[in-house]
Amino acid sequence: MADDENQPSPQPSPLKRERVRRKSQITNHKHTLRESLSRFDIREKESLSKHTSFQIGGPVDFWIEPRSHEELAELLRISREYGQPLYLIGGGNNMLIEDEELRGIAVHLANPAFRNVEVLEGNRIRAGAGTDLSQLLTWTAEKGLSGFEFLAGVPGTIGGAIWMNAGRGILKDSRQSSVVSRQKTEIQHHHIGEVVESVTLMQESGKIKTLAKNEIEFGYRHTKLPSGIILETILQLTPGDPDQIRERVRENLKTKIKTQDLYFPSAGCVFKNPSNSKKSSGQLIEETGLKGVRVAQAQISERHANFIINRSNASAQDVLTLVRLAQHKVKEEYGIQLELELKVIRSSRRAHGGLVQ
Numbered sequence: 001m002a003d004d005e006n007q008p009s010p011q012p013s014p015l016k017r018e019r020v021r022r023k024s025q026i027t028n029h030k031h032t033l034r035e036s037l038s039r040f041d042i043r044e045k046e047s048l049s050k051h052t053s054f055q056i057g058g059p060v061d062f063w064i065e066p067r068s069h070e071e072l073a074e075l076l077r078i079s080r081e082y083g084q085p086l087y088l089i090g091g092g093n094n095m096l097i098e099d100e101e102l103r104g105i106a107v108h109l110a111n112p113a114f115r116n117v118e119v120l121e122g123n124r125i126r127a128g129a130g131t132d133l134s135q136l137l138t139w140t141a142e143k144g145l146s147g148f149e150f151l152a153g154v155p156g157t158i159g160g161a162i163w164m165n166a167g168r169g170i171l172k173d174s175r176q177s178s179v180v181s182r183q184k185t186e187i188q189h190h191h192i193g194e195v196v197e198s199v200t201l202m203q204e205s206g207k208i209k210t211l212a213k214n215e216i217e218f219g220y221r222h223t224k225l226p227s228g229i230i231l232e233t234i235l236q237l238t239p240g241d242p243d244q245i246r247e248r249v250r251e252n253l254k255t256k257i258k259t260q261d262l263y264f265p266s267a268g269c270v271f272k273n274p275s276n277s278k279k280s281s282g283q284l285i286e287e288t289g290l291k292g293v294r295v296a297q298a299q300i301s302e303r304h305a306n307f308i309i310n311r312s313n314a315s316a317q318d319v320l321t322l323v324r325l326a327q328h329k330v331k332e333e334y335g336i337q338l339e340l341e342l343k344v345i346r347s348s349r350r351a352h353g354g355l356v357q
């Protein structure tokens with residue numbers, strides 16, 4: 001018999017025992033969480049790069065497309081009960097999601113239960129939050145309803161557009177008239193809030209609340225709403241000739257294609273335009289000489305300096321390095337702090353779970 005067979009096996013240290021206990025607790029916890037989610041249509045370790053316009057983002061524990069309002073309320077409850085963060089992903093066109101695994105549940109409102117649209121009396125429409133914005137524009141044009149053609153070419157869902165108060169500067173007159181005078185170069189800024197009559201959202205408790213326009217604050221690329229998930233909106237539009245509406249949509253799309261970098265994956269403008277400068281963020285970044293600068297496969301666009309593009313397989317870290325570089329240079333040269341328009345999604349470590357916004 002070998003000597004060491006008679007030796008008592010060494011006791012694991014208290015630290016190691018605690019680590020093993022915690023690991024098995026987490027495994028059991030995950031197991032029961034998985035059981036609670038089993039009645040949903042779930043995808044585990046779904047890569048979020050498939051769901052963002054940047055084509056960047058690590059895998060999330062659970063990807064779920066709820067089939068009803070009840071399922072959505074149940075997910076909010078489960079996320080709190082199990083201390084799992086819940087992230088709402090619209091079209092993913094204004095998001096930079098970190099490369100590492102995202103702990104928790106990503107919810108996407110692609111099911112028809114969240115995409116219904118209907119015309120209401122008085123030139124109004126009701127649209128589910130998951131409705132694609134460009135499809136909604138085509139549909140309202142067909143119905144002879146006008147009011148948000150300025151959003152032509154802005155990718156995403158109507159829920160995302162409201163959360164962000166999506167908007168655009170367009171040539172004056174091109175919103176109301178199909179004939180855009182090339183002499184008039186004055187830019188008018190419009191945002192979705194202008195046509196919103198009400199927004200209905202599900203609060204974290206699962207309670208549904210409708211807010212009228214006068215209860216909502218529409219800011220620059222930001223809407224002040226109570227924490228919750230937008231379920232639907234009512235838009236107040238105006239009657240118009242379908243051909244003229246379509247013409248305005250085409251005009252607005254054309255200028256977007258001309259001025260923005262749509263050849264590579266991106267999330268559109270990275271920074272808000274500063275309120276304390278006559279220059280746009282794009283101009284400021286361009287003047288610091290950063291146009292075209294690359295970090296691995298991420299690049300400050302040569303066409304539009306407020307765009308960061310993913311040339312192929314860029315990481316969130318690469319993009320963030322460029323973000324910090326642009327902020328640093330603009331601050332150093334102009335004393336202006338560029339503020340992100342882009343939403344950066346990081347794995348939430350908070351223990352109580354719930355909606356991360």
Ligand SMILES: Cc1cc2nc3c(=O)[nH]c(=O)nc-3n(C[C@H](O)[C@H](O)[C@H](O)COP(=O)(O)OP(=O)(O)OC[C@H]3O[C@@H](n4cnc5c(N)ncnc54)[C@H](O)[C@@H]3O)c2cc1C
Nearest residue numbers: 090091092093094156157159160161163166167230267268
């Ligand atoms: C090429 C390109 C051009 C762009 N041009 C413009 C432009 O001209 N003007 C402009 O304003 N934006 C522009 N964007 C940015 C983007 O299209 C808008 O911000 C758009 O409104 C985002 O919608 P989304 O559904 O993709 O939202 P996401 O990117 O999925 O989400 C954005 C934020 O909204 C939240 N959110 C989404 N849906 C809901 C919901 N139902 N309830 C609660 N919160 C929700 C998300 O949690 C997140 O915080 C551009 C983007 C790209 C890629």
